[in-house]
Amino acid sequence: MGSIPTWARVYVVCVVLAAVACLAPLPVVHAPWWIVAVLAALYAGCERIPFPHSPKGAAARVAERGAPRGLGTFLPVLLAGAFLLPPSAAALVALPGALLARVEQRPRWLRRVWRAAQLAVAVWSASRVHWALGGRDAIALAHFPYALVPAGAAVLTFCLVLTALDGGILALAERVPVRGAWRGLFSRSLASVAVHGLAGLMMAVLWRSQYGPVAALLVLLPMYVSCWAFAQYHRERAAHQATIRALVQAVDIKDGYTRGHSERVGQASMMIARELGMDDERVEVLRFAGILHDVGKLGVPTRLLRKDGPLTPEERRIIELHPEYGHEMVRGIGFLGEARSAILHHHERIDGSGYPYGLVGRQIPEFARVVAVADAFDAMTSTRSYRRARPVPVALEELERCAGAQFDPGMVRALVRALNRHGWHPAVTAGVYPPTPPVSSRTEGNPTDKDPAPTGADECGAGRDPDGVDPSASGVVGRRRP
Secondary structure, three states: OOOOOHHHHHHHHHHHHHHHHHHOOHHHOOOOHHHHHHHHHHHHHHHHOEOOOOOOOHHHHHHHHOOOOEOOOOHHHHHHHHHHOOHHHHHHHHHHHHHHOOOOOOOHHHHHHHHHHHHHHHHHHHHHHHHHOOHHHHHHOOOOOOOHHHHHHHHHHHHHHHHHHHHHHHHHHOOOOHHHHOOOHHHHHHHHHHHHHHHHHHHHHHHHOOOHHHHHHHOHHHHHHHHHHHHHHHHHHHHHHHHHHHHHHHHHHHOHHHOOHHHHHHHHHHHHHHHOOOOHHHHHHHHHHHHHOOHHHHHOOHHHHOOOOOOOHHHHHHHOOHHHHHHHHHOOOHHHOOHHHHHHHOOOOOOOOOOOOOOOHHHOOHHHHHHHHHHHHHHHHOEEOOEOOOOHHHHHHHHHHHEOOOEOHHHHHHHHHHHHHHOOOOOEOOOOOOOOOOOOOOOOOOOOOOOOOOOOOOOOOOOOOOOOOOHHHHOOOOOOOO
8 A cells, every 4th residue: 555546545435434334323322331441442452562572683683574563453352342242332442443553554544544444344244243143142141052153153244344345455455456356365364263253252251251351351361372473473484584585695696697586486386386276385385495496506616607608517517416505505494394305306307317316207396396397487588698588488388398308297287377377577687688699499509608518318308407498498508507
């Protein structure tokens, strides 16, 4: 929402008007106002309570920037209000906390108003459903398990309203395509909202019981601990991201010719992974694999990476050690998981003539087969100092031609399907260079290109390049760039 489009502002105004309509009956509502005040103050406090900070240091500061700084939207309090109060009074509980909440991005006032209106509408809807199904009496009488039915319906309603409004603001303010604005929002939110709903139900039941409000407030202690653990997870994840960025920046500095290549390989790997139906956790690890696949170049002498002349056989052998160097570098980083095997084996070939171990077919780890295709594709479609980028259709033709010999055919097909859906935008990785004569065929190269000694004789193996793309297959004639 940096610069808010007009239609997004209109959308926010409409949601605010809906929230005002939800609050309109307040003057005639008979509600226990002391409960409204206690819950509103509690929710506002939860929005402002910070978590304990981690030990300071450069890495810690980076992690803190990527982690929640407090309890955030503490839904048990809001849902307890939906279970205890009439709809209009329940909606009022959300307003003070949302309007006083920490907001990092500008415009802060608009974001606060939007969040307050969104929560007010969602809580009103949940309370309306809960009361319509007789939830008030079920809680007052501790009528279990029937009390779970209206509470569950209220939680579903709350989640549906939140995700529906979130999808609208994503489409209008963030310009997310309409078809994808709501995709996955409900399924990703439901589990956490359901857990918070159970806590809110426990608060409501205890509040109405002989133990009273004090016992109900004790429910928030384990919720605080769980939120703190969640924040710690975010800090750890942010630290992981910072570690990966530092490694990639080091590689880019050392070999400026391929700057940006790692990030694009990570993106292409994610596209293939999603097309293969991998779950989100594996997709994320595969992205790490693509980003770090060339980290072993940090162990290769810079003079070889930047050498303009042809490589000697000994120099080629040194460069071909970079997958093993990379694997050694990341072997102790536990969160990388399967990514480590991809870093080690992304230059293996389906026909067994790759390196470092000459694995064949399914012996090559799945992640490595994905990264090999993504690596080759980006190498062909990116402009380098020694040749122009290949058009995407030409690159895909070359990948398909070498499928079964160099690349896994299933991974190539997955990339083709993903590109047909989403497209691809090749980028210059080493700055802008003067125009160079195009390479007119697979076997012709510019006289200035440096052709390493051939290491294979098959169609997809003559003059193979450590980049995972054969010069004969991709038009990357004679370059040894890893």
